[in-house]
Amino acid sequence: MIFGRFGDIVGHHYQYVCGMFFLGVLIVIAASVENLYAIIVFRALQGIAAASTVPSSYALIGHSFEGKALNLAMGVVTVLMTVSAGMGFVFGGAFALIPIGYRGVFYLFGGLSLLTAILGLFCIDPVPKNSKRIRDLDVFGVFMVLSGILLFVTGVTEGGFGWRSPRSYVPMIFGVLLIGFHFLWEWRLVFMIKLFKNTQLLIPPSAWGIPNFIVFNIAVGLAFSGMVTMILCSLEIYQYVALNSPVIAAVKTIVGPISILLASFPVGYFYGKISPKIMITIGGLIQLAGAILLTQLDYTTKSYWKYGFPGLILAGLGCSIAFYNSMQTLVVTTPVEIRDLVPGIANTSVELLIAATTASLASIIGQAKLAVDIEIKDEMIMQYHHALYLPLGLVGANVILSIFIQKRSSMVSCNNETPNKSLETSSSTFHETPHENYGTAQGSLSRVDALELSV
Structure with a gap:
């Protein structure tokens, strides 16, 4: 979320390349050190570097594609984000069987990150930067939200x-506050009272006018954290x-991410043909069915094929939708001018919910141990x-949340059909929506953009 606004000022092309470069360097360093606390510190720095690439990815795509190609490109990035979470388990499991261990995973992805940074430097075209300066950013607001998130996590x-x-509830309380x-x-102090007219807010006021802005940010977090929790x-x-x-174990669970990947193709094809409100509800119900099956899972092979395999397939399909x-x-x-920022906000929601759910899992399951006899197996399977x-x-909760999606503004066109209405008609329809400043920095709209956004 913070890097979305920062990239607006310094340029998303440079932020993406620098983020990838430092991510690769930090991964290689983490693989080389022996001290556990040093590894934790460098892993945390890796998270910061990786966070800088997410909003920049969406911003670069938003400025490089239009129409149906834009929808496809955005969809590819979204799907790869979900699939990559499961693929990591397979790579980790494979490297765990060889002497190099976890360091092999670090060296592999460190090298890939550095290669991506080099290719990005020469192959990605720079995008226009915001005319504002870094000192115009709401530094106090950034400090508050960053401190709050760190305390909450x-x-x-x-x-x-x-x-x-x-040690648990005190940081959480202060973080939320x-x-x-x-x-x-x-x-109140910045936007409504206008104490600082030139200040760049962390979340611009125009973002709150996006249809279902709050609902969708919560929905992506619930869907993704639910899937990650089931896989774990x-x-x-x-x-x-x-x-x-x-x-x-990783191969057994990879069916979930694979089902997400395979489902993304028909889901992407039908996107815009059926109301997202309906699709999100259907996806939530399918994912719910998969979660119900997994509650019956035990440690036998028969149980895997009866509950685990179909459960993860349904969960992956529903999560994808x-x-x-x-x-x-x-x-x-x-709006195009903040399209780089909004995905960062959504991913912040995802990461916060993942942090909360994984911590909850640890408290429910307790100390994980190898079940060497039937008594321990039965005890642990009950905890799981x-x-x-x-x-x-x-x-x-995601299924219930879908009820609150505003259906009037949830239908989005993803076709490249030529508009057969006059520009005046599309513009008047467009201005009935909560957005009145979509389009370019000058506030103008192309005929296709106006019609697509109005729908």
Whole structure:
């Protein structure tokens, strides 16, 4: 979210290349050090570097494609984001079986990051920058929201060891208060009272006018965190209870990400032909069915084929439908000038929910251990069954949330058909929506853009 606004000022091409370069360097350093605390520090810095590439990716795509090609490109990025989470388990499991271990994964992706940075430097065209300067950014607001997020994540992480500990609930309380005060600061002191007319807000006022802005940001977080939680629980059941090797456990769970990938093609084709509200509801129900099946999973091979395999397939299919339609509609209905920022906000929602759910999993499951006898197996499978009710609740909440999607503004055209209405008609229809300043920096709209955004 912060890098979305920062890239607006310094240029997304340079931010993307620099982010990839430092990501590769930090990964290689983390693979080379021996001290655990040093590894943790460099992993945290990797997260910062990686975060700079996400909004820049969407911004570069938004300025490089138009019409149906833009929808396709946005969809590819969205799908790869979801699939990559599952593919990491397979690579990690494979490297765990060879002497180099986790360092092999780090060296592989460190090299890929550096290669991407070099290719991006020469192959990606720069995009226009914001005329504002870095000092115009709302530094105090950035400091508040960043501090609030760090405190909240620290609190939920400590919650894995016990939610009653002050180390857990105190950072969470202060984190929520700082995030809330950030919105109060920007809305009341900066935007409404206009104390600082030239200040660049972290979340620009035009973002709040995007149809279903809040609902879609929550929806992508619920869909993705629910899927990640199901994969993590299934992976641990296969590895710690069924005593499968890391790579076999990863292969068993890879069906979820593969179903996301395969489903993305028909989902992308039908995008815009059916209301996103309907598609998000259908996707949530399918993902919910997969979560229900997984609550019956145990450590036997028969149970895997009866509950685990079809459960992850349904969960992946539903996640693909819900996540794709939520993110795609959010991006396409966003003004071009802030299209780089909004995906960063959505990904912040995803990461916060993942942090909260993984910490909750740790507190529910407790200390993971190898189930060497039947008594331990039965005890641990019961704990994982309890843990699997968490993604069930997340996905169920997403289904309920879909009820609040404004159907009038949720239908987005993704076809490149020539408009057969006059520009005056499309413009008048367009101005009935909450957006009155879509289009270029001068506020003008092409005929196709006006008609697409009005729909």
